[in-house]
């Protein structure tokens with residue numbers, strides 16, 4: 001199963017991805033998190049990893065060769081079995097070379113790529129690699145791929161969602177976030193992915209939660225559970241600490257039930 005987490009910049013996508021991964025792991029799933037956001041550096045510590053994996057963009061030979069490599073395969077490196085993983089029609093998560101995936105307690109992390117230098121060029125090759133990776137990676141019944149998507153909606157234009165089972169949005173209490181959730185719902189259905197609704201995040205009072213829920217539902221976006229604003233999440237992010245699910249365990253279980261129900265529903269529903 002493949003699940004994408006989308007939303008506005010800073011709304012809490014990476015936080016929700018880490019909470020989702022922890023809950024899926026608790027339910028006995030093997031989870032592979034894909035950091036598809038080249039400007040997002042903190043996911044590895046949120047997941048409790050000591051360091052990030054090498055970016056897949058390096059495995060693919062860098063931005064310039066990515067289009068050619070994905071089209072023709074690694075013909076020049078045919079004897080290099082590690083590199084040839086990405087050129088296959090499909091691969092399993094445990095076939096990824098060790099340096100490109102970090103595992104801790106049944107949760108793994110893969111990073112598509114990062115911007116390292118000024119004027120390096122646009123993010124399109126990363127979108128291509130994200131899309132191809134998601135298309136080719138095979139998941140068994142007990143396995144879930146969770147994508148921490150870049151902010152906004154450009155990735156829909158690059159077709160990143162075409163092979164995912166469900167898209168979920170993170171919505172914080174702002175009109176920008178709510179209108180973006182509405183757009184993402186429409187774009188997900190155009191991409192052929194099922195839309196699981198919006199998790200509310202950074203909800204600092206019941207009143208704010210009710211208003212955010214109402215604003216989403218008036219736009220036809222199903223509101224899932226609400227993650228409260230937690231000071232320790234903010235402090236943990238400042239200190240680079242792993243995320244602790246315990247204080248929000250009930251809210252996380254609730255949205256995970258919802259997203260699994262949507263992602264596991266028979267195709268055509």
Ligand SMILES: Nc1ncnc2c1ncn2[C@@H]1O[C@H](COP(=O)(O)OP(=O)(O)OP(=O)(O)O)[C@@H](O)[C@H]1O
Nearest residue numbers: 009010011012013014015202228229230233234237
């Ligand atoms: N429920 C919450 N309570 C308090 N702080 C939160 C909560 N959720 C997220 N944050 C904080 O908000 C900031 C942004 O969160 P996060 O990095 O998860 O967002 P994002 O959508 O992934 O951002 P980006 O678009 O930059 O990737 C972080 O400092 C994080 O610690």
Ligand SMILES: [Mg+2]
Nearest residue numbers: 013014037040
């Ligand atoms: Mg992020």
